[in-house]
Amino acid sequence: MFVEKSQAEFKAGATAAYVPQRTLKTSISCTGVALHTGAKVTMTLRPAEPDTGIVFRRTDIAGRGAEIPARWDHVADSRLCTVIANADGVTVATIEHLMAALAGMGIDNVVVELNGPEVPVMDGSSAPFVFLIECAGVLAQAAPRKAIRVLKPVSRSNGQTVASFTPAHDGLTLDFEIDFAAKAIGRQREAFLLTPATFKAEIARARTFGMLEDIPRMREAGLGLGGSLDNAVVVNGDQILNEDGLRFDTEFVRHKILDAVGDLALAGHPIVGHYHGVRSSHAHNNVLLRALLNDPAAWTLEPLRPGVHAPAGSAAAEAEQRLSA
Ligand SMILES: [Zn+2]
Incomplete structure (x- = not known):
């Protein structure tokens, strides 16, 4: 079970009239290959103060310019992976699967140190990021967790690509449809209510994928140099x-x-609403997020009520914490 916090810490959280923000109990590191540059990179997740959000810090660049907040308005490129940049042009790439893990497991505040330009x-x-979070442990903080509540439908489409938000009473649900020519993929549709338990069991282990025929073009463009069958599902027609x-x-x-969980995490707060994606991409999810957040009438920021389904705000997640405390 998810190792959470001490009994005393839990009781403090349980008696509070709000859902607490969460960070990690301790720092934790891992080393791995960067998908696009192929370089080896070390990443350290560090606990952070309430209201920090998720902030990336490039330790290979000196000075204040090395911090990049993981927010929707810092997205610089999202054609193949999500790249964020700060005002000085310092970037971090391929943040989406880590962002998904942090959002899925209900972590609000973390500083992510990297000694290179890519996660x-x-x-x-x-x-693997869920595993790191569980190893570090999760700490409830003495500050209320706020959520973005969707107040009216917002939709963006581009040909057959559609992404939309509609209001929901409770939590974030994600409903996604794809339709690929490759027979091994074809038409697929799934929908989930996002909680740490659902994220871990149904979503977190699903790997990125690509078509065999696209690999030479990516390599020529100097991308995907770290890609292999160890870190992607590769499809060739009806074959895996x-x-x-x-x-x-x-x-x-x-x-x-x-990917959508990671893209929507760039809102900076959990979202209470229903997301529907049809063939949507990182870029299109960001278009939708900008459309929502740039329309003040479409959303409101409110403290997450205890019992509302959102990662770590749900009755189920609280019960899970109680069991493991
Ligand atoms: Zn992905």
């Missing part, structure tokens, strides 16, 4: 090239949901 790809899913096959029958659409 390590690990196995192409969020599972990975020896061990898939982790779920619908691993592809589950990974698109994982």
Whole structure:
């Protein structure tokens, strides 16, 4: 079970009239390969004060210019992976699977140190980051968690690509549809209510994927140099090239949901609403997020009420904490 916090800490959180913000109990590091540059990179997740949010820090760059907040208005590029930049042009790439893990596990405040320009790809899913979070442990903080409540429908489409938000009473639900020409993928649809338990069991392990025919073009462009069957599902028509096959029958659409969790985490707060994606991408999810947040009538920021389903705000998640305390 998810190792959470001490009994005393839990009681303090349980009697509070709000859902607490959460950070890590201790710092934790990992080393891995960067998907696009192929370089080895070390990442350290550090606990952070309430209201810090998720902030990336490039330790290979001196001075104040090395910090980059993980926010929707800092997204510089999202064609292949999500790249964020600060005012000095310092960037961090491939943040989406780590962002998904932090949001999925209900972590509000963390400083992510990296000694290079890209988050390590690990196995192409969020599972290794979930493992790191669980090893570090989670600490409830004495500050209320706030959520962005969707107040009216917001939708953006581009040809057959559609992404939308509609209001929901409770929590964030994600409903995603894909339709690929490759027979090994085809049409898939899944929908989940996001809680740490659901994220860990149904979403986190789904790996990124690509088509065999796209690999030479990516390599020529100097991208995907760290990519291999160890960190992506590779599809060729009706074939899966990975020896061990898939982790779920619908691993592809589950990974698109994982990506959407990471993309929507750039809102800076959990979202209470219903998300629907049809063939949506990192870039299109960011278009939707900007459309929502740039319309003051479409949302409101409010303290998350105890019992509302959102990562670590749900009755189920609180019960889970109680069991493991
Ligand atoms: Zn992805």
